[in-house]
Amino acid sequence: MRVVLAAGTTETALIDGISAAGAAPELMAHTPSADVEILAYGAPTAAPVTPVSPTGCPTPAAVTRAVREVVGFEVAVVDAGLSEPTGAPTVDLGVEPGTDIREPEAVPQASSFYPRAREYGRTLPDDTLVIGETVPGGTTTALGVLTALDEPGGVSSSLPTNPLERKRRVVETGLAESDLEPGDCEGDPLEAIRAVGDPVQPTVAGIAAGALETGTDVTLAGGTQMVAIAAVLRHAGIDAPVTIATTSFVADEQGDALPAACDRLDCELRVTDPGFDERDHVAMARYCAGEAKEGVAMGGALSLVPDGRMSAVRDRLEVVCARLGIEPETGEQEGAATEPTEGTHGP
Structure with a gap:
């Protein structure tokens, strides 16, 4: 069993009000790179940012890392369009960062990225894969792809109050700039990604498709962003069984x-409640208050925790938070670099 994390960036995250970290774009670009390092090493190494909100809510990478330290699992990180380097080892598939979905082409090379990722997925020897993502702006691009494919519904948010109407307006503009109407890409998911997606989407979908072709069990670790990936797979004609594993925070919101x-x-659908309401710690309290909710394979990782071991995960999360400089009794964290990033710290 292996957790595969696709990490990338899109300029969509820079749109005002879309990302909670939009006030500090020079730091936001480093957030996926820091997430990767936290998952790999337990703390940022090369990245000049620790993704912790001013209220003390850590990136979901901290939770996924805590699970890893308790239950143990192999990790493979795929560079799915990182705009800043990371100190963690990555698989390079030649994927480039995405542009603003309000441009005519958000992922110009989507049709090239997908087969590269598909071939990589075919080569993985594992019986089971859990595939997650970290990409700022990812819930907006997920809404874009779902709309282009004529799949109903909305998307979640890393913020306590979901700016869904703002996201919808951005998607409407993006479709218009691409000369598309909602539903125009039905049956052509790579065209939907090219127009209004992000580079993590063809990477995750390609890896999943390749793995499914070899008989591997695939779990998409995330919430509404992984619904968009599932839609891409189904519109590509892939009907193999797929599981979506997310957190109770996403499920409760949706x-x-x-x-x-x-x-x-x-x-x-697999939903896991990590029991954060049982602890008096600011990090867990912020999740219970509606921040972050999901991301960096958090829901998928939590689904791997055996019965009776969730308390150990909560214990370990406190240790990981201490490494990240998060004090348990206060939400004002010295040196906190950015608030949760939409998509990176969101479903």
């Missing part, structure tokens, strides 16, 4: 919409 989407796309 209500009936998430199960309905999984039913429509014929995906099993």
Whole structure:
């Protein structure tokens, strides 16, 4: 069993009000690179940013790392369009950062990125893959792809209040700039990604497609962003069984919409409650208050925790938070670099 994390960037994250980290774009570009380092090493190494909000909410990478330290799993990180280097080892598939979806082409080489990732997925020897993502702006691009494919529903947010109407307006502009109407890309998911997606999407979808072709069990680790990936797979004609594993924070926010989407796309839904409400620690309290919710394969990692071991994960998360400089009793964190990034710290 292996967790594969696709890490990338898109200029869509720089749109005002789309990303919680938009006030510091020079730091936001480093967030996926820092997430990768936290998952690989337990703390940032080369990245000049620690993704912790001013209120003390850490990146979901901290939770995924805590699970890794408790249950153990292999990790492979794929460079899915990083705009800043990372100190962690990555697989290079030649994927480039994405542009603003309000441009005519958001991912000009989507049709090239997908087969490269598909071939990589075919080569993985594991019986089971859990595939996650970290990409600022990813819930907006997910909404773009779902809209272009005529898949109903909305997307979640790393923020307590979801700026869904703002995202919809951005997607409307993006489709218009690409000379498309909602539903015009039905049956052509790579065209949808090219127009209004991000480079992580063809990477994750390609890896999943290649792995499914070799009989590997695939779990898409995330919330509504992974619904978009599932839609890409189904519109590409891939009907193999797929599981979406997410957190109770996403499921609670989405209500009936998430199960309905999984039913429509014929995906099993797995929801895990990490029991953060049982601890008096600022990091867990911020998740319970609606921050972050998901990302960096958090939901998929939590689904791997055996019965009776979640308390150990919460214990280890406190240790990881201490490494990141998060004090348990206060939300004002010295040196916190950025608030949660939409998509990177979101579903």
